[in-house]
Amino acid sequence: MNPFSPTQSVGTLLTEANRHTGASEIAAQVLLSAWNSRDFTVPVENLSLLDGDNYQHAINVMNLRYHGRAPQSVIANGDKKFHALWRDWSHLETQRKEAA
Numbered sequence: 001m002n003p004f005s006p007t008q009s010v011g012t013l014l015t016e017a018n019r020h021t022g023a024s025e026i027a028a029q030v031l032l033s034a035w036n037s038r039d040f041t042v043p044v045e046n047l048s049l050l051d052g053d054n055y056q057h058a059i060n061v062m063n064l065r066y067h068g069r070a071p072q073s074v075i076a077n078g079d080k081k082f083h084a085l086w087r088d089w090s091h092l093e094t095q096r097k098e099a100a
Contacts, residue, residue, distance in 0.1 A: 002056050002063075006074045009060035015074075017085060023049045028089040030058045034071045035082050039093045072080060 004012070016027035024050050033041035043063075050058060061071050072078030 002060055004053075004057055004060055006060055006064050006069070006071075010064075010071045010075050010078075013061060014081060014085065017089070023051070023054060025081065025089070025092070026050060027054065027058070028085060029092060030061050031082070031085060032069055032089060032092065033087035034061050034065050036086075037065075041094050083091045 010031065013027040013031050017024050017031060026042070029040060029042050029046070033042045047055060047058060064071055064074065070078075072081040072082040075081065
């Protein structure tokens with residue numbers, strides 16, 4: 001069983017995304033994909049860049065969506081924090097091809 005609460009998981013991954021380390025990009029992708037999966041995706045193979053605890057946090061965030069909860073809803077000022085995350089990582093948005 002995962003010992004982390006959803007609030008703790010979202011907060012921890014937000015902190016990791018804002019540190020700009022090797023795991024920051026995948027932390028941001030997990031959060032942004034759970035927030036807006038039309039524009040952001042998670043490359044599953046990159047989950048291996050997370051250490052064990054952060055991997056469990058990522059699973060928790062994905063599990064939130066399985067249960068119909070948005071990640072920004074479990075933290076204080078979530079909308080503001082996720083918009084800031086989007087601004088910082090907007091270059092990760094999925095490029096969609098226009099229908100011909």
